Amino acid sequence: MRVCQVEGEWKRENIRISERTLPIPRDGQVRVKISANALNYRDLIIPLRGYGKRMQELPLVMLSDGAGIIDAVGRGVTQVQVGDRVCPVFYQSWLSGAPDNARFRFSLGCEQDGTMADYIVLPADGVCAAPSHLTDVEAATLPTAAVTAWRALVTEGRIKPGDTVLIQGTGGVSLFALQFAKLLGARVIATSSSDQKLAKVHALGADETINYRENEQWGKVAREIAGGTGVDHIIEVGGAGTLEQSLRAIRTGGTISLIGVLAGSDCNVPLGQVVTRHIKLQGITVGSRDDFEAMAKAIAQHKLRPVIDRVFDFGELGMALDYLSSGQHFGKVCIQHDKA
Template sequence: MKVYELQSKAGIDALKLVERPEPRPESGQVLVRVKATSLNYRDLIVAEGSYGSGQKYPLIPMSDGAGEVVAVGEGVTRVKVGDRVAGIFFQAWIDGQLNREKMKSDLGGGIDGMLAEYVVLHQDGLVIIPDHLSYEEGATLPCAAVTAWHALVTKGNIGAGETILLLGTGGVSIFALQFAKIHGARVIITSSSDEKLARAKELGADETINYKINPDWEKKVYELSDRTGADHVVEVGGAGTLPKSLQAVRIAGRVSLIGVLSGRGAQVDPLPILFKSLTVQGIYVGSRKMFEAMNQTISQHQIKPVIDRVFPFSEAQAAYRYLQSGSHFGKVVIQVSS
C-alpha cells in the first residue's frame, strides 16, 4: 500500500510517498481503508520536528482521517465491515481526564497517523461519522471540531446570548462559529481579509473585525460588546495575541487557549488574569466521549463542515504548503481514495 512518511524533521520536504505492506488487524483491531484526511496547523509543527520529544522517524503523519471498515479482528464489537468511521485524535483517551499515558497515543505524532491508504486502529479508537457527511467532511472532525466543541460546550458551558470572540477563520474558529450559533450565542470574529470576514458573516457571524485595519482589535471587541468584553475567547494565536485576548474578555470571563499560530515563548503579563478573575483553560483536542456527543449535535442540526479545498493524494505536499500559506478558510483536505 502507499503511505506518506516524514523521514526526518526537515519540514514539508521530508514528506515522501513510499510503499509499506498492507496491515492486518489483530484481536480488537480494525482495518480501515482511508478515504480522506484533513490538515491541522499541528501537522506543520510535526513536519518541522518541533512538536515534542516523542517523535520518531519514519512517521506516518496526520491525526485526522475517515474511511471504511474493510476487516475486523477477533473480538471486535463496536464496529463492523462497511461502517464509515473516523479515528480519534488520542487513541487512548476514551473518557475522563487527559493524562500522560493518553497523551502518548496521539495519531500522527506519538504514533503513526492517517496519511495512508490503509490503517489499523483499535476498535476503541474509532467513532462512526454522521450519515449526512461525506468522507471528506468526516475527516475534518477529529482535531479541529472536537477542540472547538471541548472549548465551547464541554468546558465552556456555552449559553444563549453569550458573546464569543473567535480569532481568524481556520478550522477551529469556523467550527466554533457553527457550534456557537446553534447554541444561540453572539459571535465576533477577526481576520485580516475582508473576503473571509464576508464569508464568516454568511455562516452567521454577528460582528467582524479586520485586525489589519483595526490593530487594537481588543478595543473594538470592547465597543461591540456594550463596553463589557466577550464572555469567551477562543484563542488560537498564542503568545502574539493572548495579551489582547485577556483585554478583550469580560471580567470573570473565559479564555480557551488552543493554538500558537502567532508564535511561542513570549512573556504574558498575568495581572489581567488576576484582576479580572479570568478562567484561562488549555484545550488539547478531546476524548472519544466528547467526539460522540459532538457528532450527535452535528447530526441533529445537519451541520456541514466548511472545506476550503480538496487535494488529491498525490499532492500531499501541496496541501501542506497551502495550509502553511494561511490562504484557507475552514479546512484543507486530502482525498486518499475515491
C-alpha cells in the same frame, strides 16, 4: 498499500509516498480503508520534528485526520462492524475523563503513525462513527479541529445560549467554533486579517466582524460590541501576539481557551488582570473520544457541514501543506484519495 510518510531525516522534503504491507487487524482491532484526510496547522511542524522526542521514530505516517470504511475486524470486536463509516480519534489513549499524561500519550501522526495511508489498523475503541449526512471529506475534518473547538466551548467552556464568543481568524478550529457557538445559541464576533474572509464569515453566521490587521485595538472594539462589559469566551489561536487584546475583550469571569500560539508563545501580559478580573485561562489540546461522540451527535442533529476550502489528491500533500502555510485558506484543507 500506499502510505504518505516522513522518512530518512526530519524535513519537509522527506515526505514521500511509499509502500507498506497491508496490515491485518488482531484481536480487538479494526482495519479502516481511508478515503479522505484533512490537514491541521500541526502537520506543518510535524515533518520538522516539531513535537520533539515524544514523537515516533521515522518513518512516520503523516496526518491526524481521516475518514473511511471498516473493511476488516479482529476477533472480539463488537462495537463496530465491517461497512461502518468511521473517523479515527485524535488521541488513541484518551477515551474519556479529564486530561492527564497517560491520556496524552498517543496522538495520530505524532507519537504513532497517522492516517495518510490507504489502510490503518487501530483498536476498535480508537474509531468513532462519522455523521451519516457528511461526505467522506467532510467527515475527515472532524477529529482534530472540530473536537478542539467543541472541547473549548462546550466541555470546558460550558457555553450558554446568549453568550458572546470571539473567534480569532478563519482557520479550521475557529470556523468550527463559530458553527458550534451559533448552533448553541451564542452571538459570535469574528476577527480576520482579510475583509474578503470577514464577508464569508459573516455569511456563515458571524454577527459582528473586526479586521485585526487594520484595527490593532480589536480587543477594545470587541468589548464595546459586547456592551462594554466584554465577551464570555475567546477562541485564542494567536497566543503571545494576541493575548493582551484578548484580555481587553474578555469579561470579568470569562474564559479564554488558549488553543494555539500562531503569533508566538513567550509573552509579557498584564497577569494582574487575570487575577483581579477572575479570568479563566484554559489550555486546550484537542479532546477525548467522548468529546468526539457528543460533538458528532450535535453535528448530525443539526446537519452541520464543515467548511471545506480546497481538496487535494493523495499525491499532492506537499502542495496542500504549502497552501495551508500560505494562510489563504478559509476553513479546512483536505485530501481525497483517488480524487480523479
